[in-house]
Amino acid sequence: ATRRTASAEYDYIVVGGGTAGVALSTRLSQGLPDSKILVIEAGPAAPDELGINVPGKKGSTLGTIYDWNFTTVPQVNAKNRIFAQNRGKVLGGSSALNLLTYDRSTVKEYDGWEEVGNHGWNFTTMLAMMDKSENFTSANSEWYGDAGVNTDGPVRGTINRYIPAHQDGWVPVLNSLGIETNKEYLGGNSLGVSYSSSSIDPTHYNRSYSVNGYLPLAGSNLVVMTEETVVKVNMTKVRGAYQATGVTLADGTFISASREVILSAGSFGSPGLLELSGIGNKTVLGNAGVEQLIDLAGVGENLQDHIRIQSSYQLKDNYTSIDAFRYNATYAAEQLQLWFEGKYSQYDYTGSAYTFQTWNQATGNDSYLIELAKAAVGNSTHPAEKKKLEWMYDDTIPQLEVIMSDGYTGVKGYPAVNTTLYGKGFFSLIAVVMHPLSRGTVHVNATNPLGKPLIDPRYFSNEYDLQAAIVAIKKARQIALIPPLRDVWVSEYEPGLDVVNTDAEWREFALNTTLTIYHPVGTCAMLPKRKGGVVDPQLKVYGTTNLRVVDASIIPVLISAHMQTAVYGIAEMAAEIIIDAGRS
Numbered sequence: 001a002t003r004r005t006a007s008a009e010y011d012y013i014v015v016g017g018g019t020a021g022v023a024l025s026t027r028l029s030q031g032l033p034d035s036k037i038l039v040i041e042a043g044p045a046a047p048d049e050l051g052i053n054v055p056g057k058k059g060s061t062l063g064t065i066y067d068w069n070f071t072t073v074p075q076v077n078a079k080n081r082i083f084a085q086n087r088g089k090v091l092g093g094s095s096a097l098n099l100l101t102y103d104r105s106t107v108k109e110y111d112g113w114e115e116v117g118n119h120g121w122n123f124t125t126m127l128a129m130m131d132k133s134e135n136f137t138s139a140n141s142e143w144y145g146d147a148g149v150n151t152d153g154p155v156r157g158t159i160n161r162y163i164p165a166h167q168d169g170w171v172p173v174l175n176s177l178g179i180e181t182n183k184e185y186l187g188g189n190s191l192g193v194s195y196s197s198s199s200i201d202p203t204h205y206n207r208s209y210s211v212n213g214y215l216p217l218a219g220s221n222l223v224v225m226t227e228e229t230v231v232k233v234n235m236t237k238v239r240g241a242y243q244a245t246g247v248t249l250a251d252g253t254f255i256s257a258s259r260e261v262i263l264s265a266g267s268f269g270s271p272g273l274l275e276l277s278g279i280g281n282k283t284v285l286g287n288a289g290v291e292q293l294i295d296l297a298g299v300g301e302n303l304q305d306h307i308r309i310q311s312s313y314q315l316k317d318n319y320t321s322i323d324a325f326r327y328n329a330t331y332a333a334e335q336l337q338l339w340f341e342g343k344y345s346q347y348d349y350t351g352s353a354y355t356f357q358t359w360n361q362a363t364g365n366d367s368y369l370i371e372l373a374k375a376a377v378g379n380s381t382h383p384a385e386k387k388k389l390e391w392m393y394d395d396t397i398p399q400l401e402v403i404m405s406d407g408y409t410g411v412k413g414y415p416a417v418n419t420t421l422y423g424k425g426f427f428s429l430i431a432v433v434m435h436p437l438s439r440g441t442v443h444v445n446a447t448n449p450l451g452k453p454l455i456d457p458r459y460f461s462n463e464y465d466l467q468a469a470i471v472a473i474k475k476a477r478q479i480a481l482i483p484p485l486r487d488v489w490v491s492e493y494e495p496g497l498d499v500v501n502t503d504a505e506w507r508e509f510a511l512n513t514t515l516t517i518y519h520p521v522g523t524c525a526m527l528p529k530r531k532g533g534v535v536d537p538q539l540k541v542y543g544t545t546n547l548r549v550v551d552a553s554i555i556p557v558l559i560s561a562h563m564q565t566a567v568y569g570i571a572e573m574a575a576e577i578i579i580d581a582g583r584s
């Protein structure tokens with residue numbers, strides 16, 4: 001449905017046809033059938049792209065034309081490394097590129113969004129909205145319960161039918177460490193060990209995302225425009241407040257909006273568009289040569305992200321990992337053919353083995369990490385930092401996630417052709433810190449405001465985050481060393497049992513190999529303005545009458561989950577708010 005109707009006037013313009021943007025514009029078209037809605041996406045539509053559709057090809061689209069390929073500025077506390085910050089540049093946005101983990105965080109974290117000043121945003125309302133987007137069914141019924149499960153929404157979730165044999169030890173090992181099996185992880189308590197779900201449509205085992213989930217439900221009053229980039233929102237002053245009148249495309253075309261403009265350009269895109277439109281910090285705008293219309297210091301601040309660190313293990317030869325796709329083209333072609341035919345295939349694979357733990361569960365004593373957290377943010381008055389510290393004392397809120405992921409993932413790289421380990425299979429343990437305390441920024445680049453933004457997450461800007469990463473990766477190794485998991489592998493490939501052992505070695509390893517797990521949020525935070533907020537609880541940008549932000553950037557405090565279900569929930573919540581306002 002890609003049409004170029006640039007001269008037409010619309011009632012609502014949604015900027016960014018990504019995860020939230022496609023979900024929201026579809027719901028607006030349904031709820032406001034007499035309105036004309038336009039969604040503008042910078043990337044192409046790619047409905048037939050196998051790298052998007054085939055679960056086992058997850059990750060293969062990173063670095064391609066479907067990726068904005070953002071990077072951070074050198075991270076001074078991580079050896080000046082420049083971290084990748086991939087983001088979808090394709091219809092569906094990051095829901096087309098993500099690694100398909102489909103989960104939720106916990107009751108008190110969603111409730112925390114209300115407690116920092118956002119009436120109506122809590123576990124009950126968010127769960128209702130996340131459920132609205134969800135259609136969860138799985139033949140693997142032994143691994144999930146009823147909590148938080150809905151079966152008539154647009155985005156499909158399932159527990160993968162392809163479970164590698166070497167994963168069989170996962171639950172027994174975690175149980176032996178006192179971690180209980182949790183089948184109700186979609187219901188607001190994710191602590192424990194699970195075989196949890198992916199955004200896969202189990203009818204053909206393809207990725208389910210905003211484009212194939214929501215878009216088929218849209219009315220003919222929705223126009224989807226692709227391969228067009230918005231460079232600013234046009235604003236006019238009406239009785240002391242600013243009204244968005246439309247948007248300008250990169251080629252200068254103006255498209256008008258009679259009711260609302262909604263930014264769904266993501267955590268790196270939406271704050272940049274506000275800045276290019278004159279909304280933000282005076283110095284940032286001044287340096288970029290943009291006239292300031294609205295003084296809003298929070299734009300592009302409060303960037304929060306999850307950090308991950310990984311170890312990997314060379315499998316015994318009797319196990320086949322998805323690494324086989326790297327070195328055996330015939331086998332890969334056979335498996336892909338099975339996938340095309342809708343048959344059980346190794347290309348069905350996505351991660352399904354997870355554990356979420358408090359620091360007390362993971363280490364037996366959380367006082368060391370809590371002391372470090374207090375040293376980092378104990379005196380802070382920022383709502384996100386206060387909440388994260390409060391959550392650290394709460395025994396219902398995870399601080400650590402470990403994912404068992406088939407195949408090699410890490411920094412060292414899969415063994416090169418002609419080396420002895422080429423052709424071997426691996427599994428990886430990905431350890432993720434749930435509430436890093438570093439908060440950073442994303443702003444337009446003064447020397448090239450229309451180019452890539454300057455992203456500075458300030459990774460490891462406090463000792464807590466670094467020590468948390470070290471505790472996390474040590475935990476991963478501890479898990480790998482316990483039978484029956486210990487029985488499936490030959491050697492630890494990365495970092496190597498005889499390579500990293502001492503505190504100093506773990507510290508180096510963490511500084512050298514910690515990465516993002518792609519969950520940037522918070523850069524147009526839904527918070528009171530005096531607390532650095534950019535949008536109010538109706539998602540309206542402060543100082544404007546009809547400009548909203550609807551995407552991951554509004555999340556005020558990072559939660560202990562992968563982000564997509566929350567983003568769909570935010571889009572559903574926004575749709576109700578905007579439809580309500582549109583009918584009055």
Ligand SMILES: Cc1cc2nc3c(=O)[nH]c(=O)nc-3n(C[C@H](O)[C@H](O)[C@H](O)COP(=O)(O)OP(=O)(O)OC[C@H]3O[C@@H](n4cnc5c(N)ncnc54)[C@H](O)[C@@H]3O)c2cc1C
Pocket residue numbers: 015016017018019020021040041042043062086087088089090091092093094095097098099100101102103228229230231264265266267269270273517518519520550551552553562563564565567
């Ligand atoms: C590699 C990767 C792996 C991830 N893995 C998982 C996972 O396994 N599970 C999970 O739950 N979450 C995961 N996430 C996170 C999750 O996918 C994102 O948080 C979520 O999709 C963000 O949704 P959004 O609507 O905020 O932004 P996006 O989905 O990124 O949408 C923003 C859209 O706006 C468009 N856009 C931006 N600027 C402009 C402009 N100026 N003009 C026009 N269009 C514009 C972009 O092209 C994009 O389509 C992952 C993310 C990535 C990148």
